[in-house]
Amino acid sequence: MNPKSVRKLALEILLSWEEGKSDVSGILDRTIRKERLQDVDKALLTELVYGVLRWRGRLDYIIKIFARSSRKFDNLTLNILRLGAYQLIITDKIPPYAAINEAVELAKPHRGRKNFVNAILRAIQRNQAEIKYPNRDENPIQYLSLRYSYPKWMVARWVKRHGVNWVIASCEASNQVAPLCVRTNTLKTNRDALAELLKQEGVEVSYSVIAPEGLRLKRYPTLTQLSAYKRGWFQVQDESSMLATHLLDPQPNEFIIDVCAAPGGKTTHMAQIMQNQGKIVAFDIS
Numbered sequence: 001m002n003p004k005s006v007r008k009l010a011l012e013i014l015l016s017w018e019e020g021k022s023d024v025s026g027i028l029d030r031t032i033r034k035e036r037l038q039d040v041d042k043a044l045l046t047e048l049v050y051g052v053l054r055w056r057g058r059l060d061y062i063i064k065i066f067a068r069s070s071r072k073f074d075n076l077t078l079n080i081l082r083l084g085a086y087q088l089i090i091t092d093k094i095p096p097y098a099a100i101n102e103a104v105e106l107a108k109p110h111r112g113r114k115n116f117v118n119a120i121l122r123a124i125q126r127n128q129a130e131i132k133y134p135n136r137d138e139n140p141i142q143y144l145s146l147r148y149s150y151p152k153w154m155v156a157r158w159v160k161r162h163g164v165n166w167v168i169a170s171c172e173a174s175n176q177v178a179p180l181c182v183r184t185n186t187l188k189t190n191r192d193a194l195a196e197l198l199k200q201e202g203v204e205v206s207y208s209v210i211a212p213e214g215l216r217l218k219r220y221p222t223l224t225q226l227s228a229y230k231r232g233w234f235q236v237q238d239e240s241s242m243l244a245t246h247l248l249d250p251q252p253n254e255f256i257i258d259v260c261a262a263p264g265g266k267t268t269h270m271a272q273i274m275q276n277q278g279k280i281v282a283f284d285i286s
Contacts, residue, residue, distance in 0.1 A: 006041050007083060007102050010048040014079045017053075024049065039221060047177075051090060052082045054175060057149035059085045062131055066123040077113050080106045084121040089128065096125050140164050148175060180220070182234040183242055183265075184213040187272055189233045191215065197228045211242035213272075237265045245269040252277040260284060 017024045087099035107113040134142040144155045148171035184191045208214030250270045261282035
């Protein structure tokens with residue numbers, strides 16, 4: 001599939017999410033399965049969707065600066081502009097001409113949008129260095145909210161509790177894309193053996209420095225195609241989620257109630273650490 005088609009899928013996912021049809025991860029997963037996307041297309045689609053959502057506040061601020069009007073955008077036009085602006089402002093993986101041209105292609109079938117989208121995105125491309133945010137010293141809440149794309153109320157609470165510098169460091173860290181991590185199923189193997197098998201299948205592997213069962217993966221094929229996955233040697237799980245289970249420190253033969261269990265990562269991790277000895281009652285409202 002060519003990049004234009006991927007961007008069209010990204011637009012459809014963003015529109016569906018705004019209409020409240022489903023959570024964005026569910027829409028994305030269903031789209032990937034339905035379209036049978038190759039790994040490179042899955043990666044681009046995932047980055048575009050989550051990137052636009054992660055930076056939506058900042059993107060909307062920039063779009064309004066260059067629109068130079070108080071007009072209210074319809075959802076279609078705004079999301080086309082968000083996709084284009086994300087590729088121009090946030091990521092450096094896509095040439096500017098490609099970002100603009102593909103956004104214009106998305107707008108072409110819709111009357112009156114093509115020239116407007118083209119004008120706004122070309123203005124953003126030419127004048128990125130001139131984008132001004134509220135003064136950090138005079139209005140730190142507004143500055144932090146727009147610069148890092150976080151809700152004002154959240155930023156205000158953090159600034160009151162921790163100060164501006166802490167908020168900047170926290171927002172910068174949180175806006176980074178987390179690596180894909182997997183948890184070794186120590187009931188069936190160990191981390192070294194899993195890492196070796198994954199390397200044999202062409203996966204770039206590094207050890208987590210904070211989770212003893214964790215591995216970070218890069219340049220990997222579809223995970224369900226890996227023999228290690230088919231053997232049940234690992235489960236996808238964030239490092240922070242693994243740490244939560246270690247803080248609990250479950251022991252064999254204990255009785256544990258997990259009242260916020262979906263989708264089950266921590267629950268199965270607890271069972272793993274307990275050596276499948278004991279009792280866990282897990283439930284969730286979702």
